[in-house]
Amino acid sequence: MNADMTFNPQHLRRIGVMTCGGDAPGMNTCIRAVVRTASNYELEVYGIRRAFAGLVAGDMIRLGPRDVGGILQRGGTVLQTARLPEFSQERLQKLALRRLHEHEIQALVVIGGNGSLRGAYALHQRGFPVIGIPATIDNDVWGTNMAIGVDTAINTILDAIDRLRDTASSHQRTLIVETMGRKCGYLALMAGITGGAEVIHIPEVPLSLEEMARRVEEAYIRGKTHALLVVSEGAEHRTTDIARYLEEQETGFEVRITILGHVQRGGKPSHFDRLLATRMGVAAVEALREGKCGYMTALQGRKIVLIPLEEVVQNERQANLEYYRIAQMLAK
Ligand code: F6P
Numbered sequence: 001m002n003a004d005m006t007f008n009p010q011h012l013r014r015i016g017v018m019t020c021g022g023d024a025p026g027m028n029t030c031i032r033a034v035v036r037t038a039s040n041y042e043l044e045v046y047g048i049r050r051a052f053a054g055l056v057a058g059d060m061i062r063l064g065p066r067d068v069g070g071i072l073q074r075g076g077t078v079l080q081t082a083r084l085p086e087f088s089q090e091r092l093q094k095l096a097l098r099r100l101h102e103h104e105i106q107a108l109v110v111i112g113g114n115g116s117l118r119g120a121y122a123l124h125q126r127g128f129p130v131i132g133i134p135a136t137i138d139n140d141v142w143g144t145n146m147a148i149g150v151d152t153a154i155n156t157i158l159d160a161i162d163r164l165r166d167t168a169s170s171h172q173r174t175l176i177v178e179t180m181g182r183k184c185g186y187l188a189l190m191a192g193i194t195g196g197a198e199v200i201h202i203p204e205v206p207l208s209l210e211e212m213a214r215r216v217e218e219a220y221i222r223g224k225t226h227a228l229l230v231v232s233e234g235a236e237h238r239t240t241d242i243a244r245y246l247e248e249q250e251t252g253f254e255v256r257i258t259i260l261g262h263v264q265r266g267g268k269p270s271h272f273d274r275l276l277a278t279r280m281g282v283a284a285v286e287a288l289r290e291g292k293c294g295y296m297t298a299l300q301g302r303k304i305v306l307i308p309l310e311e312v313v314q315n316e317r318q319a320n321l322e323y324y325r326i327a328q329m330l331a332k
Pocket of ligand 1: 022113136137138180181182233265
């Protein structure tokens with residue numbers, strides 16, 4: 001079913017906002033932008049706690065401009081978040097609509113990654129006005145150059161890589177750094193290229209264990225004091241298997257592993273993420289005010305544009321392999 005992409009904004013008085021899926025730095029900045037933009041247009045905002053789980057439970061609070069003071073620089077999300085895969089069920093979607101109706105909320109802004117945007121699209125298909133905002137450190141949302149949180153996460157990874165290189169180099173070691181990212185290698189690729197990795201292993205590019213060992217050994221023979229491998233969590237070979245294999249091959253370097261884990265999701269949003277979150281929050285509310293719905297805000301070039309949620313949920317974004325070629329060329 002394809003729902004209308006417009007609604008009559010004349011009766012728009014109150015909107016809901018929620019953050020869903022894995023938290024991402026910049027979510028708070030975005031909540032603030034939504035609340036204050038809405039207030040500027042004399043719209044009320046209800047913050048929905050714990051994402052779709054909170055929505056179906058009717059867990060909401062009124063948010064005024066002062067309630068979002070002092071949060072723009074904070075990581076995580078003050079509205080909290082949750083994952084609710086069951087939201088694909090008709091029963092829960094209908095319950096969500098009932099809750100929105102009970103709270104007299106006429107439109108919704110959903111801030112989150114692919115799962116959240118699918119949930120938003122489901123509500124749109126049921127005729128409820130929704131705008132999605134991409135926020136996930138994975139950068140796996142189709143249609144936007146960057147999602148909120150990605151820039152901060154890469155900077156966190158790079159900071160870790162720089163520190164790890166100091167110690168790896170001092171001990172003549174191979175260091176394997178595992179990044180998050182699910183099935184998208186964006187984080188590993190970008191951190192690998194700007195962190196000077198010898199090997200980048202991502203889901204989009206098959207790479208044998210033999211080839212990894214060959215590159216590490218070559219680095220040793222060329223006189224490098226360390227070798228750095230950046231491995232995306234969703235890649236073909238697991239970090240521990242790669243480490244075991246490299247140990248067995250006796251490449252010259254000892255091997256150590258660092259799994260960065262959730263440290264990548266925390267921390268203050270960078271300047272880039274604050275600005276992106278602010279622009280997208282403003283754009284979402286202004287779109288609803290103009291009676292537009294069923295869209296996601298997206299960064300294309302330097303502009304914030306609206307793209308249909310239908311396109312977003314039907315496509316998958318992968319890492320740009322041109323960067324992979326460049327990274328390989330420079331790892332000499
Ligand atoms: O989608 C964001 C993300 O951080 C992924 O990179 C990672 O695989 C997943 O969330 C981890 O989820 P959780 O915090 O539920 O363990």
